[in-house]
Amino acid sequence: MSSESPPATDDSLVAVVTGATSGIGKAAALQFARKGYRLSLSGRDEAAMARTVKACMDAGLSQRLITTTVGDLREESIAQELVKHTVDKFKRIDVLVNSAGILVSGPVEEANISDLDRVLDVNVRSVVQLTRFAIPHLKSTKGTIVNVSSIAGPCAFPGVSFYCMSKAALDSFTKCLALELAPAGVRVNAVNPGVIVTDVHRRSGMTDEQYTAFLEKGKQTHALGRVGLADEVAEAIYFLASSSSSFTTGQLLTVDGGRGLMTPR
Structure with a gap:
């Protein structure tokens, strides 16, 4: 874990983090809290959001420097409210981390087409929608966008076709938007994690026994001989959001333990 930065103040940079109630989004929120950012957090679970806020406070961030928006970002009104609420409270947006996402498993032959709609709505459409609302504010601060994609974007895996499609679309959006916003000084990048220990696979329908076997x-399936941790992805997200990557845009940073390099022999 990186060393801590000075505590946040009323003049600190502002990070908006979606999917902040669990997994990579929560880890990213904690990372930015430790780095002294003011936070605007979004998620669907109010109780889980309260736990994230407490964790950020435990990390040293004052509660008055954290604001939350609870709701489904597929709804245009919620996305608009997240941006408006953030700017009303903090007067700026410096970083947007699009971390909210879902996984639906199963072969295409047996899938319901509504599964495809749901995955694309959450993993792509809602990201584009929120990003559009945030762009004017990011232009004014010459801010950064970090999309949380997956190694399933550039790589193909059976049984998760809709998820792979959604992440491939997110990767393309990242690169295209980077070109659009570069003249305004806004950088756009993505992280592409391998298997990370979060709840996303259980939410897709895996039993505890199946999940244990999957991690084993x-x-x-990962060259480094293990799966990853959410904190490791959060470190990469922070790197792409910070001035440490000031000459980097349109990049897909794999944080996958070598998963994308593996070829069966």
């Missing part, structure tokens, strides 16, 4: 299999 990860020792063979």
Whole structure:
């Protein structure tokens, strides 16, 4: 873990983090809290949001420097409110981390087409919608956008076709938007994690036994011999959001333990 930065103040940079109630989004929120950012957090679970806020406070961020928006970002009104609420309270947006996402598993032949609609709505459409609302404010601060994609974007895996499609679309959006916003000084990048220990696979329908076996299999499918942790992805997100990557835009940073390099022999 990186060293801590000075505590946030009323003049600190502002990070908006979606999907902040669990997994990579929560880890990213904690990382920015430790780095002294003011936070605007979004998620659908009010109780889980309260736990994230407490964790950020435990990390040293004053409660008055945290604001939250609870709701489904697929709804235009919620996305608009998140941006408006952030700017009303903090007067600026410096970083947008699009971390909210879902996974639907199963072969295409057996899938319901509504599953495709749902995955694309959450993983792509809602990201584009929120980003559009945030762009004017990011232009004024010459801010940064970090999209949380997946190694499933550039790589193909059976049984998760809709998820792979959604992340490939997000990767393309990242690169195209980077070109659009570069003249305004706004950088746009993505992280592409391998298997990370979060709740996303259980939410897709895996039992505890299946998930345990899946993580064990990860020792063979990742070159480093293990799956990853959300904090490791959060470190990469912060790097892409910070001035440490000031000459980097339109990039897909794989944080996958070598998963994307593996080829069966």
